[in-house]
Amino acid sequence: MSSRLLRFLGSMPLAVTLLSAVAIASVIGTLLQQNQPYQDYLIKFGPFWHQVYLSLGLYDVYSSLWFLLLLAFLVASTSVCLLLNGPAIVASASDYREHLHSKILAHMPEHQQWRVFAPLSLVQGQLQQLLQQYGYRLRSRADGERVLIAAKKGSANRFGYICAHLAVVVICIGGLLDGNIPMKWQSLFGSLAIETRDLPASQVPAASRLDTDNSAFRANISIPEGSAADFAFINVGRGYVLQELPFQIRLKDFRIEHYSTGQPKSFQSDLVLRDPERDTTLEKTISVNEPLRYRGFNIYQASFEDGGSKLDLTLRPLIEPAANPEALDVSVRVNDSVKVTAPDSSELKLEIEDFRAYNINRTAASVERGQDFRDDGPSFQFKLRRVDGSAREYRNYMRPVTLEGRDYLLSGTRGSQAEPFRYLYIPVDAAGSADTFFEMLHLLHDDDRLAQVIRDRAGQRPSEDERELTQQLTGATLTILKLFRDGGYGAIAEHMDTSVPEDQRQFASEAYIKLLHGGLRSLYLEVLDQSADSGLSESQSLFLDDAISALAGVPNYGAPFYIALNDYEQRQASGLLIARSPGKLLVYPGFALLLAGIFLLFYIAQRRVWIELREADDGRVQVDIAGESNRLQDEFRQEFEQLASQARQAPEQASR
């Protein structure tokens, strides 16, 4: 019974089935993106299939129970195969087969026969010497009137089988030791609790901590410049556990170096490792391909992020700017937030999410040459959260960005992370500041001054008798400007839909746009303090066009201010991966064994040659030579023929 089970486990059909099953499971694990938020899966597959996939463990195939079982079966099958075949293979490899029956020789893949005039013992000695010259080891047996020389070489081929298959077993066991099985076990049956809350390290409860004895893990920690940590986090499913370390790591400095072409060239962290147990301190700079190894722990440069840079910001009102023209200065750190009051007195929370000192972009021209790059300068990302909890996200650049020869302050906004940023392009005036734009904005929002400007500038042109028409036109202009101010082009279109008959809309819309642009041009001239007839230079008209586009975007921008970055103090954080994998001690020798085994299996052939000598009736000695090889048959045939022809000549030379 048990032998039948063993034979099944070690059978080739099962082995090939298992190999295929592991391959197919692996395919699934790569086609279905692993370890994503469940929300994403739910949206992608719908509630039914989501539940099915979840219970099959398809979202984390490689650590699911069935996959581990599959691997365990493969290990079992290979081990059993080795147990069943190994001893026989070793035995047959060391067996010279010197008892072979004469009749079999004639049926060997290679066989030749001849007779020679010479004493048998002389022939035997010469042929044995010849075989040894060819690298064969041999054993001879005299049996009545015949002598059989049995020779073999390349028996290492048979040990190749043992090496290669033992290696598979050893590697898998080493890998399983380093895998998360022990932790899985503890969290299923032991006291380990997976923490899912976002807690500071000091508050993680004891049940979710692993002490320094844990011998195999991969954990991550992000350390800001100037800070230190003696723990790291292991991600488990959708939570984490805290791994305590027997030493403390301090990050002195993190650097990114760039190539002359602008791409990142290296990421480096200057670490100071302090080990109280051994009373040692160690300083080392690590980078992507150069980890720090210490006491079986390996510390890798894995990522980087902002570690709490300090940003000096100015909030310039975009709504009700006329009533509150004052800009507000705040200073806040990345990952921190401040409460701010909007011009309409609503409370908002400004949450700074990220800061980048460089924004390196490659232009179409730079790709051609492989050379030039453009640094758009520092940018930062933030959220403005209202009291009701809803928030929009923004990304602002510190310096004006040049597009088609004109400069803009860029501010991107989006409602959720799934959307791309949509940008507001605030035009920068000849002096390099956004003041002109903001003055126009203020003027547009100041009803009294707005009316006056439009009236004054309209009054300069028409003659006396057109006064009534002029009044109508300024009235209309003001209405349209206010619609535009509060709702952009959309508001004008909506107004037209409700107040203009359908067949006149085409005509009306052209008129509206003309009035709008005329009005905005007046505002711009007022800000420039120029008279109407002086006209606009080319760059001024381009600026006006840009200002109009930007003003049209303001009502949908969603924030009561534009936030400018004046200055910053950068502080980076380095993401370290800390790993301990004792399984290496099995896996690496396993690799060597595997390579050795495969080489022996493919490129060393086990070759056997038998020579039978027999006194023939005619007084001569009959030589029967036969051979076989388990691999590389062509090469063997060639060697055999050479050997045989030399064997034929040898006794003749001797007898001459």
Added chain:
Amino acid sequence: MTSAVNSLSNPSYAGGRAGFLAWAVAVLAAAGYALFSLQPLMNGYEVIILLLAAAGTLWLGHAWPSFRGLTLAVAVLTLVGLQQYGDQLANADTRFLLVYVLASQSAIMWMSALFILATPTYFAALLARSPFTGQVASGLTWSAVAMGLTGLLVRWRETYLVGADIGYIPISNLYEVFVLFCLITALIYLFYERRFQTRALGGFAMLVISAAVGFLLWYSHSRGAHVIEPLVPALQSYWMKIHVPANFIGYGCFSLAAMIGVAALLRYRAAPAGRLAQLLPEPALLEEFMYRAIALGFAFFTLATILGSLWAAEAWGGYWSWDPKETWALIVWLNYAAWLHMRMTKGWRGPAMAWWAIVGLFVTLFAFLGVNMFLSGLHSYGEL
């Protein structure tokens, strides 16, 4: 067959023993010079890699006389290329020899053209049973390899001319490894062409190389892939120099095996006395060829995967992370392990094994290209 085997074991026919020795001395001198003059650019591992590469070259040249001729031709072409460049990348646009022949892109264009020409030539030789045409086809293939190899070596220098801190071994991006793929596949084919003394399979082998050349041309024209870009930090490692070539020997062998599989399928279907049966080699030879290609590929692919795993341990902190590229390497490996078992233990031969080798090519292709195109992971170097 016997004569084929004889010439294989008898390395003295081209150039003789003295020829080999002179060549070996030249190889050692070149390696010594590189060791001496490039010392400041190399770390200890790279010195070891250089020495291993020299030893490998000597071994190949010993077993394969034609390979010596190739190394000499490539050495001369490369030296001329380097001399033409001096230390000015801009010479690529002005010097005649660089513009038309020796700048990496021009040399690679020559390689592409020669490979594409070799394909119909091999088929013509097969159909017309013309040994002379066959020799021409082999000559074209050797020339293509020489030009491609020169292109890569000159490009190595070009990367340093772009910027001293940028220089890297030009097997680091998809464009470069496609060139490497063409070269290695062609060399493996040429080795077996001599080993099995038949040019009947050249056309089949060149088909897969031509397909790669087609991709290469498209990729460089539509995507500007030939531009030399600095390496992301994750790729700046001496592991690159051994992991990638080992991988491509594997890929090359598997591709070759699949093309032999195509020839074998045609042969199995051929009427016993028909023309096709006359033209194509015996099934036994095709099966042996396919087995040897897969065995060689499997050995190198194992080595490559192990090297990759060791590299990952050093760069990412784990020798196995179930990253899609790693996982697909495992799938490819398991596939050919199963193939080898069926042949060795069950004695499988015939159409099923040929089909399996062809399917294997698609699995390999996905591991090589598909993963980069369709799946994300550490190998796409998105983050660091």
